Amino acid sequence: MSAKLIAPGVWNVIPNGMAAAYLVVGETKALLIDSGAGEVDVKAVCAEITSLPIELVNTHYHGDHTAGNKDFETVYMHPADVRKMTGWTQISPIGEGFVFDLGGRQLEIIEIPGHTPGGIAIYDKDANIMFTGDTVGRKPIFLVEGDYDLDDFEATIKKLQTYGADMYGAHDMEVNRAETLENLLETLALYRAGKIEPVETSAPMAGKVYMSANGTGFICPGK
Ligand SMILES: [Zn+2]
Numbered sequence: 738m739s740a741k742l743i744a745p746g747v748w749n750v751i752p753n754g755m756a757a758a759y760l761v762v763g764e765t766k767a768l769l770i771d772s773g774a775g776e777v778d779v780k781a782v783c784a785e786i787t788s789l790p791i792e793l794v795n796t797h798y799h800g801d802h803t804a805g806n807k808d809f810e811t812v813y814m815h816p817a818d819v820r821k822m823t824g825w826t827q828i829s830p831i832g833e834g835f836v837f838d839l840g841g842r843q844l845e846i847i848e849i850p851g852h853t854p855g856g857i858a859i860y861d862k863d864a865n866i867m868f869t870g871d872t873v874g875r876k877p878i879f880l881v882e883g884d885y886d887l888d889d890f891e892a893t894i895k896k897l898q899t900y901g902a903d904m905y906g907a908h909d910m911e912v913n914r915a916e917t918l919e920n921l922l923e924t925l926a927l928y929r930a931g932k933i934e935p936v937e938t939s940a941p942m943a944g945k946v947y948m949s950a951n952g953t954g955f956i957c958p959g960k
Contacts, residue, residue, distance in 0.1 A: 763839020772805030796870025818855030851890025874909030
């Protein structure tokens, strides 16, 4: 079993991969949040954890979060990212306020555009846990041309500040709290003002990395 228990009934099912995915188990069903980059058979890992029916939701469309979708009949995601998807799995569009009722456990959708137009967070209010995809973290956050919007990103970070949740992302797998959000706003302001010197990176994601002294930053692939 490679999965890691991070909170009661909450597993990181890809703790050692390129991108995390999380399984939240209720009394009557479970919700899988993202499906990984393809290096792990996520469905099989989930089946070791629970025999309950599993629904799948994507925080956003990027390929390192959706490669395992092919093993599921249906995926829930925001319509603004659906247009970016090609393929195989039937899509159920969801947005702000949609609730997954897992039996004794409810997870609410919070729209967090910025990293992509259709980015969503999945919020367990009772446990004070939120799954934020690529939007929050201490690893450089991808700014992919055609996807990102810095005004939206700023508004999203300010929106997340109002929740005070423990946030789990896909690349920085440790919990993030208020300090990371403050740091991201500071880094965003510095980045926009051209006050962070970029560092060139090489494969697999060649581009420029803009890291602030506070430990948060952005990566611009292909630049
Ligand atoms: Zn992403």
